[in-house]
Amino acid sequence: MDSYPWWTDEHKAFYKEVHAFVEELMPRDAESRWKREFPWDIFEKISEKGYTGAGVPEEYGGMGLGATGACIAAEAFNRMPGPGRVFVGNMLGGLRQIIEFGTEEQKKRFLPRIAKGEIGAIVITEPFAGTDAAAMEMTARRDGDVYLLNGKKRYIVSAGVADRYMVYARTSGDPEDRKRYRHLTAFVVEKGAPGFTVEKMNEIIGFENVQNGVLDFEDVPVPADQVLGKEGDGWSVMTAGLNFERSLICAQTAGWMGELLRNTVPFAQRRVQFGRPTISFVNNQFKIADLVSRVKISRLLTYYTAYLWDLGWDITLESNVAKVYNCEGAVTSSLDAIQVMGGDGLTPFYPLAALMSVSKVENIAGGTMEACRMVIQRTAMKQMAEEFKMPRRVIHEELGVPVPAPGKPGTCDSADPENLLKVLAEDYRVNPGLHMSREDLKDIFSVEDEALDRTLCALEEEGLVKICRDKKGIALAKATYDGLRRAFPADHYRWFPSWVGERRPF
Numbered sequence: 001m002d003s004y005p006w007w008t009d010e011h012k013a014f015y016k017e018v019h020a021f022v023e024e025l026m027p028r029d030a031e032s033r034w035k036r037e038f039p040w041d042i043f044e045k046i047s048e049k050g051y052t053g054a055g056v057p058e059e060y061g062g063m064g065l066g067a068t069g070a071c072i073a074a075e076a077f078n079r080m081p082g083p084g085r086v087f088v089g090n091m092l093g094g095l096r097q098i099i100e101f102g103t104e105e106q107k108k109r110f111l112p113r114i115a116k117g118e119i120g121a122i123v124i125t126e127p128f129a130g131t132d133a134a135a136m137e138m139t140a141r142r143d144g145d146v147y148l149l150n151g152k153k154r155y156i157v158s159a160g161v162a163d164r165y166m167v168y169a170r171t172s173g174d175p176e177d178r179k180r181y182r183h184l185t186a187f188v189v190e191k192g193a194p195g196f197t198v199e200k201m202n203e204i205i206g207f208e209n210v211q212n213g214v215l216d217f218e219d220v221p222v223p224a225d226q227v228l229g230k231e232g233d234g235w236s237v238m239t240a241g242l243n244f245e246r247s248l249i250c251a252q253t254a255g256w257m258g259e260l261l262r263n264t265v266p267f268a269q270r271r272v273q274f275g276r277p278t279i280s281f282v283n284n285q286f287k288i289a290d291l292v293s294r295v296k297i298s299r300l301l302t303y304y305t306a307y308l309w310d311l312g313w314d315i316t317l318e319s320n321v322a323k324v325y326n327c328e329g330a331v332t333s334s335l336d337a338i339q340v341m342g343g344d345g346l347t348p349f350y351p352l353a354a355l356m357s358v359s360k361v362e363n364i365a366g367g368t369m370e371a372c373r374m375v376i377q378r379t380a381m382k383q384m385a386e387e388f389k390m391p392r393r394v395i396h397e398e399l400g401v402p403v404p405a406p407g408k409p410g411t412c413d414s415a416d417p418e419n420l421l422k423v424l425a426e427d428y429r430v431n432p433g434l435h436m437s438r439e440d441l442k443d444i445f446s447v448e449d450e451a452l453d454r455t456l457c458a459l460e461e462e463g464l465v466k467i468c469r470d471k472k473g474i475a476l477a478k479a480t481y482d483g484l485r486r487a488f489p490a491d492h493y494r495w496f497p498s499w500v501g502e503r504r505p506f
């Protein structure tokens with residue numbers, strides 16, 4: 001079992017305790033999968049132990065083990081993929097949202113219930129709104145002390161078995177609100193609310209013993225004191241939970257990857273072909289090495305991300321990177337593990353096929369790999385902007401070729417047309433196919449934006465500069481061929497390596 005230097009003694013003890021607990025329950029989990037029944041008894045046992053309170057603060061009846069504790073529990077519970085998924089769904093179904101956006105009264109009302117094992121669900125997706133969650137159609141209309149919810153939600157884990165549903169609905173049709181993501185509101189809806197029903201159960205791979213369904217809301221009255229945050233805060237409430245959710249999903253996949261190894265290695269040690277255990281074949285050894293590497297990296301990513309969350313850091317980038325690595329890694333690992341086990345890997349008498357199914361599900365649920373990659377790219381553009389600065393290069397005096405030039409260029413107080421054109425033309429020598437960005441130019445010319453723009457536009461009018469504009473105005477510029485000729489004589493741009501010799505072409 002792995003543990004990490006930053007874990008407290010409590011985390012370490014909890015890791016051992018919860019894995020031992022899960023091992024006791026695994027036979028019952030397997031039975032419930034074959035019988036296709038929801039394992040209520042497993043959840044009763046989890047409730048008795050209070051493990052769903054791992055991430056709930058102590059003052060609200062939880063264990064106070066933070067995101068790290070919640071991930072430890074999620075990894076262990078996911079050795080039983082069905083109950084593990086419900087556990088994670090429960091953590092997502094309101095825990096972070098209530099902690100971050102709930103009033104003190106709401107925290108006192110809902111958090112102890114989560115800690116005691118009440119099952120919760122996260123309710124965002126609709127038949128016509130998947131990745132584009134902001135386009136959801138479900139409405140909530142204020143009517144006195146209640147909001148009336150109308151619409152449908154689909155793919156909801158724990159539909160029907162959950163007591164508490166973290167539901168998002170549209171409270172404004174104003175296009176301005178939609179543009180500013182102020183059109184949604186978050187509600188805690190309780191099982192039994194009039195007009196709130198399960199429309200359908202979905203048959204989904206990997207969901208043999210747990211529910212996934214479509215929910216129908218017809219004028220469902222939800223008391224105004226069950227709004228989380230304020231009206232219009234829904235998008236913020238939803239996104240506040242997403243990073244925590246992605247860390248938990250990472251823990252989930254780490255649990256599956258651990259289970260793949262626990263089954264594959266002993267199998268290959270005991271399966272004999274050509275008179276030798278199949279683990280002695282180098283192709284199987286390499287696959288096992290890859291399984292070990294992936295489980296190690298996935299746990300490290302999971303627990304490092306949870307640690308940063310517990311420290312209060314923004315983990316948008318880390319949690320999405322981890323989700324993509326872990327979820328895709330889990331699919332690859334399950335396919336590798338099946339290959340090592342041969343035909344036995346494909347039967348439900350071993351858990352590998354089930355682990356392959358749940359791994360693929362996680363490439364879609366909780367944010368598709370594409371959605372996570374979009375977040376990674378956008379976040380990195382902001383957070384890593386310093387690393388993405390154009391490396392400065394200049395022409396080496398003797399060699400005549402571009403070489404790195406650390407530090408800042410000398411600055412110029414006036415962006416007069418001649419100087420500006422020369423800078424753009426010199427950049428053609430260093431980066432022949434590139435434009436210069438506004439920032440590149442502002443590193444050299446310490447002038448106001450307007451002055452820079454005026455000169456660039458004047459050069460553009462003369463046909464000496466070509467400009468690329470975006471929504472904010474001038475983004476990129478380069479010297480045209482006429483501009484290059486105007487800036488320097490043709491010889492300035494010529495360069496030939498020494499091996500060409502004296503007999504240069506043309």
Ligand SMILES: Cc1cc2nc3c(=O)[nH]c(=O)nc-3n(C[C@H](O)[C@H](O)[C@H](O)COP(=O)(O)OP(=O)(O)OC[C@H]3O[C@@H](n4cnc5c(N)ncnc54)[C@H](O)[C@@H]3O)c2cc1C
Pocket residue numbers: 089121122123124125129130131132154155156157204212361364365366367368369370371
């Ligand atoms: C088993 C399971 C459990 C789930 N549990 C829950 C739950 O408990 N609660 C809940 O609210 N939701 C749940 N979901 C819903 C899940 O979050 C969505 O399925 C997911 O967000 C993708 O939506 P979609 O399936 O409608 O796919 P679509 O949005 O239709 O996407 C289809 C494909 O197009 C790609 N795509 C979409 N938009 C873009 C874009 N702009 N650029 C590039 N590619 C794009 C997607 O990445 C995907 O590959 C669950 C889903 C599954 C399958």
